Structures are given as structure tokens and as C-alpha cells.
Amino acid sequence: MTTQTESMHPPATDLVIGMAGSGGDGIVSAGESLIAAAAAEGYHAMMTKSFGSQIRGGESSCRVRIGTSALHNPGGILDVAVALNWEDFLRFGAELPVSSQTVVIYEKATNVAPDQLPLGGVHPTDVFAVPIEEIARKAAGTDLAKNTVVLGLLAGWFDLAPDAILRGIRKRFAKKSAELVQNNEKAFQSGIDYAKANPLRQARPLARVSRSTAGLMLLDGNDMCAAASLFAGCEFFGGYPITPSTEIMQYLSREIWRYGGAVLQAEDEIAGIGAAVGASFAGKKSMTATSGPGMSLKTEMLGLASIAELPLVVVNVMRGGPSTGLPTKPEQSDLFQAAFSGHGDVLRPILAPTSVADTFRVTVEAFNLAEHYQTPVMILSDQEIAQRKETVDAIDTSRFEVLHRRVPTGAELESYERFRATESGISPISHPGMQGGNYLAAGIEHNDKGDPTVSGKIHARMNEKRFRKLDPLRHRQDLFAIEGDADAPLALIAWGSVAGVCRESLARVRASGLRAKLLVPTLLWPIAEGVYQDFLASVQAGLVVELSHQGQLYRMLRMQVDVPRGLKSLTRSGANPFLPSEIAQRLEQLAIDLQSRVSDQKGEG
Template sequence: MSDQSPAHNLVFGMAGSGGDGIVSAGDSLLQAAAAEGYHGVMTKSFGSQIRGGESSCRVRISTDPILNPGGNLDVAVALNWEDFLKFGAELPVSGTTVVIYEAATLIPPDRIPLVGVVPRQVIPVPIAQMAKDTAGTERAKNTVVLGLIAGWFGIGAVAVMKGIRKKLAKKGEELVEANQRAFDAGRAFAMANPLKVNMNIVPSETKGAVKLITDGNDMCAAAAIFAGCRFFGGYPITPSTEIMQFFTDHVWKYGGSVLQAEDEIAGIGAAVGASFAGVKAMTATSGPGLSLKTEMMGLATIAELPLVIVDVQRGGPSTGLPTKNEQADLFAAVFSAHGDVIRPVLAPTCVADTFRITVEAFNIAEFYQTPVIILSDQEISQRKETLDPIDTRQFEVIDRLEPSAIDLKDYKRFAPTENFISPISHPGMLGGTYLASGIEHTESGAPTNSGTVHARMNEKRTRKFEPLKDRKDLFEVLGNPDAPLAMVAWGSVAGVCREALQMAQEEGLNVKLMVPYLLYPVAEGAYRDFFASVRKGLIIEQTHLAQFHKLLRMHLDLPSGVRPLARSGANPFLPGEIVAALHNLLSELQRRHEGKLQPQE
């Protein structure tokens, strides 16, 4: 084995058929990494079949904090080539990848079906046969793979096997022992067949530190309960269903309840009713469900009722790509309303900040008495991250403004105020009875057809959001504030751009990055300040129509050199390609100055 410095970062990608335990193997690997003190991220992807089909996961392990699932794979594991190739750009192989594959495919190492690339090393392993010989079943293939990984890449064998034992504990000691034998066989194979290049990961200096492992959906639901949400009304839909499942398991402990309704419309209708009753309420869905919920969102808007709607984006339109990531619901979130409507739209960028953004969504909903949409996405919602424990003392929880005794003497629910926000009562509050309906209303809630009153109420419902656009804490700016090169990215793509920024700065590029957590209403001032120094820039998003770029152009005169870098879902961005795009912008900028210092004739 040639001498090479140990790695500080490894990206594993695995794929196989449903039932091969690929995702289970990824879970065990991530748990072992956390136990060893590493930072880790795991994403998973499936075919759209209800049962069976292909499945994959990628696990990134690092001694440093991780901003995204990583770029090209360091290690690729193919239990089935047909399934592996279905994931294409989601599992990119390069010349530095070690490829491990099932020897039973009988494909020679120099004939593996990867077009246009020669991996660092290709290793056929009789994974299925080893599983059968040691555990008595091919279902232990994933455990053999974990043994190979522990042996070749320095992931603690004790920690990996501890995770396997924990996962299988309820299934009996016999099964645990069988998997121990399969794991040992994989590890022994690795030891007997060392890699050509040392790829052991550097031991972590934080081994033993307490870390959480969770995904974006569970984090969102936990944050909602912390923020005081006590009612969830919804309908199962991939990839948001786990939010409802978490509520079902836990909200009753805090006096809350869950309604799994007969459809998407009934789910949000119940949540609107709960909010009218004075209870913080939430619903969650994905793109097709958001389409169905729009009428009820309009009701909550005109009745000025707090409500949080989570849209976990997936590929669309219609059923689209239900198990793949995309950022193409932005227009639906911002514009899916008839009439003059503003509804705040927020977006987390990773599992960790999903907690803060969810709490913020409830605070904004309660303070401004409005529906708020959280635009999560399939990657954030279903990827797992290692996290430090969350100190909830740093978060303020805001409740809606209730009427005072004086207000209730002659209560007008929609009375004009200086900040356009009126006290809101609830049923049972003496003197607080009012009509909340979808028809335009006077200050008291009485129906009206008056154009004058309608104009006044439109002003009330829209102008109340002006202070929200001044919230600088809802925007993150990294890099040199006066840089001529710039990037803007939101959602899960922001993590890729954060790493691209670091790489670009290391290569000497003078560049900055803006990450907006508030997508709408558009904060014109924040963007004008950011773009003041910018000559060239990229709006980076995973949507074919470059929706965020178009949204910004509706509200701003963007510098002429700012352009979209956009693509459809299931085609993830890599940090390196973004850096390459920045170099192209820099070249364009420099070409414009060719000859500027030449002496005048």
C-alpha cells in the first residue's frame, strides 16, 4: 500500500435493490461515526415504486463540520449495477473513487459499466456469498459491507457493531450473532486485501462528545411542539409524512392532538379551525398537497389567522418525482392565491437550522396573524445529520396579541391599528365573539361589498409585513462584503454554496454569498445592499425555470452580470462545479478590462 496522508473527509455512496438493507447500512455507519466523534450527514434516495425497486444512500463523514452531503464519492458500493446506475448524478464516481461491487455479477474490474471514468481502485467482493456462509442468509449483505468499510477506511469496528447490535436487539441474540459473523467476515476480507492507497480517516479529537442524529422532518415537528403547536391536521404524502408521525407519537404528551384527515383539504381546514379556536396549528404536505390547500390558505389570509404550512418539496409537476429533491415550489408558495395576498415564505438550509426556522415561522404567524409557509425539501427533510444538542433557551416564543378588557367592551376584530395588527380573540372569550369568514368584511367582521372598505382591508393585510422585510437576522452574508463576485442560494443548495465559497476563497477568488431564510416578501433593501458591489454573480437553485432569479427580478434591478445557475431536480450541484462557474465569471470580468492599462497613442 502506498503512503498517503489519512483523510479528514470521506463520502460513501451505496446502492442496491429494495430489501438489500442499503439505508440500514447507512444508518449504522452514521451512528458509528457519531459515536467516534465525527460530523456526519446521510442522504437517501429511492425509486418511486411503492414496494421494491432501487434504493441508495450516501454518507459523508468528516473531522470538521459538514455543510452538505459532499461531491464525488470517495467510496462507491454497488450491490447491483443496474440499480446503482439508476441514481446517475446522485452517486457521482470520479478518478479518486474506490469502487466495491458484488463479484457475483461476473463483470471484470476493467469492464464495470461506468462510462468515461477510471476509478482509483475497483474491487469485486463476493458479498452475497460471504453473507450466506456466515449468517445463513443474503439479507446480511449490508452487514458484510459495513465490515468492509470498517476494515478499509478506519471507521471504528466496535462502534459500527454496537450500532448493528442496537438495531437488531429486539430480534434476538441469534440474529445479532449471525450479523457479528458477517461483519467480521467483511472486515477480515478488507484486512487480507489492503487498498493500494491509505484512505483511513483521521481519528476525531471529539470522540465521546454527545451528538444528536436526526432528520429534517423530525426536527421540524420537534421545533413546532417547542413553539407551542398543539394541533396538527394533515394527510400522508411523501416526503413530509414523518412530520405527522412525529406529532402522533409526541404531541399528546403536551396536551395536543393530531387529525389524519381524509384528504389534504380537510387537513388544512381542521388546522384553520383550530387556529380560529385559539390553538397554534400546523399542517404539512408536498407539492401536490400544497396545490389542494391553496383555497384554505386564502381563508386564513382574509380571516387573519395564524397557521404554519410545511411544504417538503419534491420533483414536480403533478406526481412528478416523489422521492427526489427539487426547489420548484417557490412560485406555488408565493403566488398560489387569488386576490392581493402576501404570505411569508421561509426556508431552512439544513437539518440543524430547521429548528430555528420552524420556531421563527410560528412566531411570524402568531405576530402577523397570517399563514406562513416553510419550504423544506426532500434532501433536508429526510437526510440525517449529527448535531450538537440544541440549547432551546436561545429561542423566544411569541404568542398572538389578545384583546384587552377595554378592547372587549366594543370588540372590533379587524380594528385599524398603527402597525395594522389587531387583537385576536377566540371562542369562549367574553365579549370576543366575531364573524370569521372568507368574504370581505368591515372592522367588526361584518360582510361588505364596499370597494372602499376592501381597499382599506387590503392595505391592512399587506402593509403589516413591511417590518418583516427589515429583519437582517433572516439573511446570512458570508465573504468579503465588497466582493465583485457573488452567489445567492437558498434551501439545501445553500450548503453546497457555503462549501463552494470556502473553496473559491482558498483559490484566491474575491466572492461573497447571501443565504436568505426569508424568501418572501422580498426584502429589497437587503438585496440592494448585497448587490451594490457586485459585477458578476450567480443565483443558484434546483429548478428548471430559475424561479428565485425571476422572483428577484420582479422586485429588483439586478446587476447585468448576475445570471441564474439552475437545473431540474434529482441533479444535485457539486461544490467544485460552482467554483468552476465562478472562475468563468472571473474570466469574463477580466476580459472586460483587457487593454485598460495600455498606453494611449
């Protein structure tokens, strides 16, 4: 690129790169290098990975977004597409959308002509058929260095932190051999040289960012959830491996022992939650994590923890369902399961994080609610958040309060009743080892003391108690984020990973002059009717945006809240991400529809 072109176009502040290849191509590892380098330079960065479900081989892809300001989602249409082969690239469909503005870089050996790209009629202006494999062999003596060549190409064309990438390469291969370091340095430089020799039609360098990287973290949602659980005082984890939640157990299997805790990798999902219920009964903060099919198996145990009033945090990292469904892709289709699975009258709080950073707050909150209200609490994460890596600014943990279960005082132990009727519905909870606190915990209904009963009268009273204790939750305004214009007629409601897409859509439409607002619930269940009523008071049209076929939150809102007629459900099954631009367009259309409604009414009048 030349100085001349740079002066003609302001540098980009945001770059979305999508790459796909076969399992062995090292595409994801290139993404890892890229995001680490971007983070080291102080950029905000985010990476999502997507795979076929094969363990080796098969297709793999990643999407890296790098920006000069905070990012809320992995981005929409790609600015740069890298295809090591087209078959694999196209398998990701809507996950890697290409427009005519996208710079397309692909392996020349695929023998696809630049004007014959299999992109459904899209003809990008900047297309480069690069002999990536050949360059790799020439520079490094092996096509294993293809991904390093790709890094060189990206660094060359987009001025993407070349020094930091090079440092990363050295660090990564230093553990192996000096020869590998040298070969990969050469491969990287060859990529840069190729890019310099074949400039883009319009240079698109990424603007530099100057901010302190002190305390800047780079991690994914599963690691954040696991680390947050330790911060919150978790001392026991019981679980069974299941994609895409397993990294939570993996992290805790490494770390929890340092804090006097233990992980039990159980023989099945039921035993995993069972052991966690047991540890909670014994007085420890405990957690289990799974995904949809595992959650189905755990359900009976949720009922036990509810009636025995035992604190427990249950994480469901959602993937496409039902059954094995789409095990490696995100979906928001387990909300009904979280709220309604299990038999009997029961209310379990459900929380959802919207990002990796948010997963810290939500996990700590889940433990606080579980311990304070003596109930299982569900965290609904999803594959995107759980496995996406993002830069997270330093979190001041001293701002977070950590709550503990209310244990009986010495005086209370003199005449202890485990399920004593209290005004709040919360009864002090003892645990084995505590003299005078002895009681029978049970799945069978019990009286105040804990003794089994079949009395309908007592059952009704205990049901009332178990629901009443959770009443204050409905008034937790802090578990809802509201952004935009307070009195706007247009609204979005979104939760989980989709909330980040809607944040960007909202910013776009407001920048273009629309009055609109967004509600993001952290607390999905119970429905805080008052919060929704207040938010919806000014709303004439809007969308509840969800990555599922049914739109489960929308339907739950319709059950419990008097929603305006103009509030509709915008849904899509998993693995078909929403783009910030399309939701913005929908809002703009809703605004035009509202205008015509106003003019129709005037005409009728």
C-alpha cells in the same frame, strides 16, 4: 493497510460513500448503522436516501458523508462507491457520481470485469469485485447479511469506527435473537478480514476526531420540523399523508398528545388544512404539512386564513413536479406556487431552512411570524433536508424566543373590534370562549368589526392593512446570512438545501484566493429589496443557484430588485444535485470573464 502507507499519506478528514442496491439489500439500513456509528465516535455525519418510488423492491440508495469538521451538504463526487448490482446503481445517475479517484466496491456475482465497469469511460484505480453475497452466506448462513458484510468492508478499508459499528449491530439484533447477533458479528468480521487481505493501493483511513459527543443529536429534517413545532407551542396538526412530508405527521401523531394537542389525519389535503384553520380560529397554534400536489389543493384555504387573519404554519416539503413529478427526489420548484398561488391580493411570508439543524430555527420563526402577524406562513423545505439524517450539535433552546398572538385585554374587550385599524396593522385577536370577543370570521371582506361588506373603499383599506402589517419583515436582516468578503465582485445566492453546497463552494474559491461572497435568504418572500441591494452593490458577476428548471428565486429577484447584469441564474431540475466543485469552477470562470471584461474595456478606452 500497512503502517508504512499510513505514514505516507495524511489521514482523510472527509469521506463520501455512496451505496446502491435493490430494495431488499438493506443498503439504507447499512447507511443508518454507519451514520449512527460515526455520530457515536464524534464525527460530523450526514446521510441522504434516495429511492425509486416502489415500496418494496426497486432500487434504493444512500449517500453517507463523514467528516472531522462541520458538513454543509452530502458531498460531491463519491470517495467510495458500493454497488450491490450495477443496474440499480446506475439508476441514480448524477446522484452517485464516480470519478477515477473513487474506490469502487461491487458484488462479484454481477460478473462485471473490474476493467469493464459501466461508468461511462471512468476507470477508477481502486476497484474491488467482492463476493459479498458469498461471504454473507458463509459467515451468517444467509445473504440477508450482505449489508453487514459491506459495513465490515468499509470499516476495514477506511478504519471507519469499527467498534461503534459493532456495538450498533449488537444493539440492533439483540432484540431479535442471540443467533442473529452472532451471525452478523461474523459477517462484519469477514468483511473486515477481506479488506485487510486486499488493501487499497493507497490507504485512506479517516482521521480520528476527538470531541465531546454530549448532547449530539442525529435526526432528519422532518422530525426536526415536527419537534420544533412542539417547542414553538404547536397544539394542532391537520394533514394528509404525502411523500416526502409524511414523517412530520407521523412524529406529531406520536408526540403531540403529551402536550395536550391533537393530530387529525384528514380525509384529504383540504380537510387537513381546514381543521388547522379551525384550530387556529379557536386560539391554538396550528400547522399542516404537505408537498406540491397537496399544496395545490390547500390553496383556497390559504386565502381564507389570509383574509380572516388567522395564524397558521404550512410546510411544503418540495419534491420534483409538476403533478406527481419526482415524488421521492428534491427540487426547488414550488417557490412560485408558495408566493403566487391563490387568488386575490395576498402576501404570505415564505421561509426556507438550509439544513436539518436550521429547520429548528426556521420552524420556530415560522410560528412566531404566523402568531405575531396573524397570517399563514409557509416553510419551504425539500426532500433532501426533510429526509436526510445529520448530526446536529446540541441546540440551546433558551436562546429562542417564542411569540404568542396578541389577544385583546379586558379593556379592549369592552368595545372589541376584531379588525380594528391599528398603526401596525395588527389587531388584537380573540377566540371562542373569550367573553366580549365575539365576532364573525369570514372569507368575505369585512369592516373593522368583522361584519361582511362589499364596499370597495373598505376592501382597499383592509388590503392595505393586511400588506402593511408585514412591512417590518423586509427589514429583518437576521433572516439573511451573508458570508465571505463584504466588497467582493463575485457572489452566490442560494436557498434551501443548495445553500449548503454553495457554502462549501465559497470556502473552496476563497481558499484559492478569490474574493467572493454568498447570500442565503431564510426569508424568500416578501423580497427584502434593501438587503439584496446592499449585498449586490459590489457585485459584478454572480450566480443564483437553484435546483429547478426555471430558477424561481432569480426570476422573483428580477421582478423586484435592480440586479446587476452579471448576476445570472444557474439551475438544474431536481434529482441532479449540484456539486461543490462545479459551482466553485463556475465562480473561477466568472472571475476570468471579469478580467477579460476589464481588459476589453481598457483596450476600448
